[in-house]
Amino acid sequence: MVRYGMGIILRAGVLIAALFWAMSAHAQDAARGLGEPTEVKACLNCHDDPKVTGVLHTAHGVKGDARTEVAGEGCQSCHGDSLAHMARLPDGAMRPPPEINFSGPNISTPELQTKTCLGCHEGGARMHWPGSQHAGSDVTCAACHDSHPVRDPVLSAATQAPVCFTCHAEQRAAALKPSHHPVTEGQMSCSDCHNPHGSVGPKLLVADTVNDTCVTCHDEKRGPMLFDHPPVQEDCSICHTPHGSVQVALLKQRPPYLCQNCHDSTLHNSQPFSGASIPGGAAPSRMMVLRGCLNCHSQVHGSNHPSGIRFAR
């Protein structure tokens, strides 16, 4: 068994500590400048909650990076000029909202919100956003991203799924079924398989096809194998349902019934299996207990054995 994990953790911890001390003095100076009250009464004068000012500790708030417009143009780079919002008002007058809003009762149209974000983020993984399922459903960037806090929850595997489950309640329920991918356990995230910003594959998958996505992790099934099981090469989702199942191994049905949908031959698999076929029944069958057909045909994803044509080797 592998035993080198703790050593890596310890060595990496020492490295982190060294970098921490190297950077902490400068970082603290910067934080002090932001945290102290000053005479400046622009946006930060009113919007001083850490949930808002956290943006100055994120990649969006780096003046030294010429690409981050927020450093050059302030909050207005995303929220519009908003002159009316900042103008002095007569006593009792209601303050108009900023020109571009990403939440609340004065939320801007999806197109305006998205256009604001894509003004800088149009490349990379967002290349296929226009025409994507989320874009077509008027989902905005801010529906998932929270750009003000120091950490955007949707960018971390441990906190991403609850954001997705806000809309995808069906997947939330599936993730709590007996068989599921380790999403709720934080070992993988929705974005390991899906690109919510659009893709050329089906269902916003990160790869071009279902199978190319699955073999990213399950690469032992990639093949090619000497003896293929045809549906395996065509589409993993013919037999599996990826978000969760009440059957083992994310199967749509349990064997032997799943297998009998496609195999009804003169050998041993054409029998109607029922309560008579389990231990205690009239005719217990080796195809009903434990893993069903896979008790013998366990190489159901393909075999590279020269005697493996029946997926038993």
Added chain:
Amino acid sequence: MGKGHITLIAALVLGAPVLAQDDFDIGAAPVKKPPPLFTSALDVGLGWQNADSFYVSRYGGVRERGLFPIVNGLFSRRDGWDSGGTTFFDARASLMGEDMRALLARYGQQGQWQVSGFYNAFTRAHAETARTPFDGAGTRQLTLPANWVGSNQSSRFTTLEQNLKPLELKTQWQTMGGDFVLAPGETGYELRFRAERRRRDGLREHGIAFGHEANFPVGVFFPLPIDYVSNRFTSSLGYADARWQWSAKYELAKFTSRIDSVIVANPYTRSLGPSWPAGAFAGYPFALGQYSLPPDTTAHAFSLSGGYALTERTRVTARLSYALNRQNDALLPYSPSPRLVVVDPLPRAAFDGDVRKTFANVAITSRESDAFEVSGGYTFDDRQNRSSRDLYSYIPNDAQDQAQPFVPGVSRYIRFNLPRSLTAHKFKAAAAHRFTPRTKLSVSYGSDFKSRTYEAVEHSHEYTVKAKLLSTFAAGSGWVSYSFADRDGSEYRDDLSWIESHTANYNNAGPQNASIEHPSLRKFHLADRTRREARGGLTVDATQALTFNTSLGFARDTYINSPLGLQSSRSLLLDVDATLQLAERVTASVFHSYESVRFFQKGYYIATLNLFNPNFEWAARNRDRADTTGLSADFTVIPQTLTLGADAYLARGRTAIAVQANPVVPLAAVAPLPDTKETTHHMGLKAQYNVNAGLALKAGYTFERRRSNDWQYDGVGLTPVAQILGSGILPPRYNIHVLSLSALYEF
């Protein structure tokens, strides 16, 4: 006054030439001290678990009773936002229990470069109750103990019980790697490199068959050693500006199984029925079975992606990728059993597997007016299998001598492998009309042509039409959609792959050599099908304190030309969510999800040569039902000092299978199956007491209870039927209590 604030003011003033500075509300508000902002945190503590648990932590964490450490660290530092510096450093580390640990660190100059490294480990626990009589678990050779008493029935393995050894079936996943990104300033270019190594190491249960195909083969469970290493390297160069973006990428993925096969001793002496053709040599103590592990593979993938804005509201995108998947592992022998007669050599030393995949996509999206959107696209997806194709004189289940036909090629045990290829052409067109800025009706049409080799359906075509109405209103949003799809294929050739995999001499020798599949069976992924799906969702902010969200979905697949096989499937989904602000300091949310999935299939019990006697038809109805109910609540007892939280869910899954058959048919008499059920109760309580602005104490309690009833495993034991030697795995059942106490330091 900080430089940054001066910059902000300057930006405001310069951006508002028509207004004087006095016109703004800047500088008028009273000075106040903002709450502290922390960017880093360290959470250190101890947890305690009341009992050993394997299933509750089946994706890592704590599996043994007692104390365990809890460490979670987040560290983030950046140069001050207005300092002109761009240096950043982020790190995350976590450790829980014995096997779950993670580390991520990132350092760089924003807008210039960054380097990052990561490490993640967790253990996938499969089962803790497994037992095996085999010696050598985890190695390439599984042997039976010296005092093993073989038999033709598992219940007569008289020394089985005394030789059983416990097994922990689990696989540890470890992933490590790093990225380097070079993104020089405003050039728009970005160069990325990523290297990743993943290792999976452990044991799983698998079954291996012994015995002649026609004479009651047996299934034997054994611990399969997993020692997989996956290496992946990716490099890409991208460019982005306001008008166009492109990316070129190369990816190399290598999979290695450090163990190519496992040799398993056959515990059975002979079959339950007639003896195996090779007689005693096919059984204990002479016979060995060799089980192959996945072959080492190499995959290369090249891709080009691009997007170009023809106008501000019209955009075209394209992608072209080419992938090469290879494997050339040395082939194993037909059988490792030394007493079996093997005359014909392997046709080749290695498989020479070669699959070439081409993928191309081009799409256009346009919204030249506020009211109309149109889009269209074409996708070409081609998987050409150029692997070798040869005749293999295979030995079924290491139980007989190699077939020696009197006429060359006339044997059911001489077969070709079938390297299958698949090509798809997909078209899609969509249009949407906005009746108002927030109400949109969209319709789409999709067409999917597929061509396959060595498959029962050579060509198929499926079209899909869909309509969706979406609206956002003052107090929420709602949508409804409906889609219909119809798949139609070319003539169903149920015997095509049978004929192609046998020799012409065999196929021409007589009708007794015809395909063994029932000619009326239609494999559901190839069969003609209609698909209907209706869905809808509604979100309502009923009051300032109540948000209500619900969705409903129904889908039905009908296999319209399938006398046998899957006939239909349908699903019904209902989700209801509510979020409430119960009081100023109390928020709560509750949800319930219901799902019902049904399958209806038909089969034919082939007990005679007559394949069309209605008395031999049978049907099975499968219904899966899942109910999940959850709630969570947060209560701020003392603002900024004490908070409490709770969450709970109840998840229930049930499968009911009803089988119908004609009772006059021997061996087809059916009896009711008990339902399978699995229920999980989960509850968590948490409290956080803030000692001061940067230090807090956290306490937590978690309870989880799981019960499972599954006739495939309940009371089955190791010898459920004569022809099975099982593994003793039991369905998961546990009650687990976990307490935790930690100190959270934020800085």
